[in-house]
Amino acid sequence: MHIVVLTKPVPDPAAAAERLGPDLRLDRAASPAVVNANDEYALEAALKLTEAFGGEITLLTMAPAGGSDTMRKALAMGATRGILVADPALAGSDTRSTSVVLAATLGDLAYDLVLAGADTSDGGGGVVPAAVATLLRLPYLGNAAKIEPDPAAGRVRVRSFTPIGFDLLEAPMPALIVCTQALGEPRYPSLKGIMAARSKEIATRTLGDIGVDAAAVGGAVASTRVVETRKPPARGATTMVRGTAAEGADAIVAFLAERRII
Amino acid sequence: MGAIWVIAELNGDGSLARISMEAATLARSLAASSGFDASGIVVAADPAPAAAELAAYLPRVVTVSEPEAAGNAWASVAAERASSVIGRDPAAVVIVGSGPDGRDIAGALSALTDLGILVNATGVAWTDAGPSVEMSVFGGKLITTSTFSARGGIVTIRPNTVAAEPAAGPGAIERASPASALTLPRVAVLERVEEAGAAAPIEEARIIVSGGRGVGSTQGFDLVASVAAALGGAVGATRAAVDAGWIPYAQQIGQTGKIVKPELYLALGISGAIQHKVGMQTAGTIVAINRDPDAPIAEFADLLVVGDLFEVVPALLVALGSRTG
Numbered sequence: 001m002h003i004v005v006l007t008k009p010v011p012d013p014a015a016a017a018e019r020l021g022p023d024l025r026l027d028r029a030a031s032p033a034v035v036n037a038n039d040e041y042a043l044e045a046a047l048k049l050t051e052a053f054g055g056e057i058t059l060l061t062m063a064p065a066g067g068s069d070t071m072r073k074a075l076a077m078g079a080t081r082g083i084l085v086a087d088p089a090l091a092g093s094d095t096r097s098t099s100v101v102l103a104a105t106l107g108d109l110a111y112d113l114v115l116a117g118a119d120t121s122d123g124g125g126g127v128v129p130a131a132v133a134t135l136l137r138l139p140y141l142g143n144a145a146k147i148e149p150d151p152a153a154g155r156v157r158v159r160s161f162t163p164i165g166f167d168l169l170e171a172p173m174p175a176l177i178v179c180t181q182a183l184g185e186p187r188y189p190s191l192k193g194i195m196a197a198r199s200k201e202i203a204t205r206t207l208g209d210i211g212v213d214a215a216a217v218g219g220a221v222a223s224t225r226v227v228e229t230r231k232p233p234a235r236g237a238t239t240m241v242r243g244t245a246a247e248g249a250d251a252i253v254a255f256l257a258e259r260r261i262i
Numbered sequence: 263m264g265a266i267w268v269i270a271e272l273n274g275d276g277s278l279a280r281i282s283m284e285a286a287t288l289a290r291s292l293a294a295s296s297g298f299d300a301s302g303i304v305v306a307a308d309p310a311p312a313a314a315e316l317a318a319y320l321p322r323v324v325t326v327s328e329p330e331a332a333g334n335a336w337a338s339v340a341a342e343r344a345s346s347v348i349g350r351d352p353a354a355v356v357i358v359g360s361g362p363d364g365r366d367i368a369g370a371l372s373a374l375t376d377l378g379i380l381v382n383a384t385g386v387a388w389t390d391a392g393p394s395v396e397m398s399v400f401g402g403k404l405i406t407t408s409t410f411s412a413r414g415g416i417v418t419i420r421p422n423t424v425a426a427e428p429a430a431g432p433g434a435i436e437r438a439s440p441a442s443a444l445t446l447p448r449v450a451v452l453e454r455v456e457e458a459g460a461a462a463p464i465e466e467a468r469i470i471v472s473g474g475r476g477v478g479s480t481q482g483f484d485l486v487a488s489v490a491a492a493l494g495g496a497v498g499a500t501r502a503a504v505d506a507g508w509i510p511y512a513q514q515i516g517q518t519g520k521i522v523k524p525e526l527y528l529a530l531g532i533s534g535a536i537q538h539k540v541g542m543q544t545a546g547t548i549v550a551i552n553r554d555p556d557a558p559i560a561e562f563a564d565l566l567v568v569g570d571l572f573e574v575v576p577a578l579l580v581a582l583g584s585r586t587g
């Protein structure tokens with residue numbers, strides 16, 4: 001099986017240093033970058049699938065050239081190779097440009113599955129995967145808690161979370177699947193994996209390479225723009241209560257009553 | 263005249279999802295400010311029940327009876343049918359929810375219509391530039407306001423962005439008959455499984471009582487659930503509790519779970535790690551019970567009761583009971 005995993009470098013939420021630059025775009029220098037956490041679940045799922053069925057994993061990332069640093073960590077987890085689409089014209093891209101670029105890059109690849117994360121922690125709304133699937137006319141399977149391919153039959157079954165339980169979905173491959181944390185904890189890269197990742201291939205592609213017109217994508221034609229930002233109102237000081245359990249309980253009830261919550 | 267559309271999302275039984283009532287209320291108020299028409303679209307094998315519900319909120323509802331919507335994954339079918347109702351209108355404004363169905367619709371519809379998307383709105387107002395959309399980013403550290411360059415676009419809204427409010431009178435329901443076959447590949451639903459104890463979506467809850475590692479066990483979560491019941495709230499959890507198997511992933515709050523903004527967030531045995539905090543720190547009021555006064559949650563809770571939750575919670579249930587009883 002050949003699985004493509006869509007991974008995006010994002011500012012590390014644990015560093016809590018994310019900010020916008022003066023142009024109201026993400027200031028990538030302000031914060032260390034990591035692989036988007038939800039994409040690591042997708043990669044873990046891909047690793048388990050290739051362990052069970054054999055095959056290779058290609059990471060696909062659209063990001064500035066520095067994106068290859070974060071891709072190394074994902075390669076160290078065990079992906080086979082990476083493709084980084086980087087082009088100065090892509091600065092300030094909206095979800096539409098991102099989807100067009102990812103779809104165009106996928107268009108040149110042969111694969112059985114594309115796996116994506118549920119959303120990105122830097123403000124993404126979990127819309128890119130459905131857009132990519134739609135542009136490529138790929139079957140789209142969301143919210144995956146379990147993925148069961150049948151390579152011989154060329155089909156895949158997915159247990160997909162719903163508000164009341166789950167749906168068992170089935171589609172022909174190739175298909176695009178959005179992964180959730182329920183697929184399993186991402187592994188830590190082993191020392192061997194880290195060493196091996198150094199020599200793994202990261203192919204860089206420009207817009208020209210993937211056949212996308214630079215005038216059709218990027219910040220210049222972005223469909224949305226941030227016009228204003230503000231800080232949310234600061235939270236007040238913390239009231240701390242120590243004492244008996246009953247005193248603690250009474251303090252909570254009084255506090256909630258005062259705020260008219262109960 | 264311009265158009266504002268709501269694409270109805272449905273519950274498992276075919277009734278209208280609450281988020282769509284909120285989207286419809288928002289669409290109506292944007293229509294009032296802009297002079298645009300507000301309409302709903304219902305795509306289902308049997309759209310009638312949800313259409314009747316949606317017409318309580320909007321002057322006009324267009325239904326598409328689509329048999330393929332029944333045995334297949336719904337969102338791409340709905341997006342394709344909705345796109346032909348909406349047509350190629352770069353000024354069209356489309357409102358859906360920010361949950362899984364809304365996201366899938368938004369992504370697919372964007373690819374079909376070329377409309378841009380603003381995600382996870384917590385507030386939408388009308389301006390000269392069309393809708394002006396507020397969202398909370400970077401784990402609640404910043405609020406941004408954005409607009410569409412082409413005036414039109416798709417907005418996904420968070421639950422409770424507006425309070426659902428029916429219109430003065432019911433709207434008209436009309437039928438659209440698709441002229442062509444669906445072109446997007448279908449994904450078959452082989453089986454729909456209902457799981458016992460599947461809870462109401464926590465994103466919609468006014469009060470969330472959440473448990474962490476300190477809750478200790480599945481039985482511990484029964485205690486969390488009794489507090490939630492006493493307060494009329496829903497049960498949430500940290501990833502530590504979900505990973506331990508005490509509660510389903512659907513209840514997880516945080517970076518890789520749900521983002522919630524209830525009026526009250528009551529945290530029981532939760533340390534307040536950054537990955538959890540980003541999912542709940544915009545809650546109106548945060549109350550925590552933790553035996554460690556130095557837990558990170560002490561930094562951002564409004565009230566912290568230092569103590570053993572297995573002692574404080576039973577006392578709290580008594581105190582709440584004597585209040586209402």
Ligand SMILES: Cc1cc2nc3c(=O)[nH]c(=O)nc-3n(C[C@H](O)[C@H](O)[C@H](O)COP(=O)(O)OP(=O)(O)OC[C@H]3O[C@@H](n4cnc5c(N)ncnc54)[C@H](O)[C@@H]3O)c2cc1C
Nearest residue numbers: 474475476500501502516517518519531533537538553571
């Ligand atoms: C990529 C990534 C994504 C993540 N995503 C999420 C996410 O979406 N959501 C999430 O929640 N976490 C997430 N995490 C995990 C997060 O980092 C924390 O590990 C987790 O939130 C801790 O959960 P906890 O507060 O329940 O447990 P702990 O941090 O172990 O805290 C337990 C708390 O309970 C208190 N306690 C124990 N016993 C009692 C008692 N009897 N009475 C009172 N207090 C008691 C302790 O003092 C302690 O403060 C993520 C981590 C990573 C790396």
Ligand SMILES: Nc1ncnc2c1ncn2[C@@H]1O[C@H](COP(=O)(O)O)[C@@H](O)[C@H]1O
Nearest residue numbers: 006062116117119120124125126127128
């Ligand atoms: N620039 C990108 N490069 C690669 N994959 C991406 C990119 N943006 C989004 N994705 C994929 O789409 C998912 C949802 O992203 P989003 O719609 O931005 O929340 C992510 O988890 C990734 O799997």
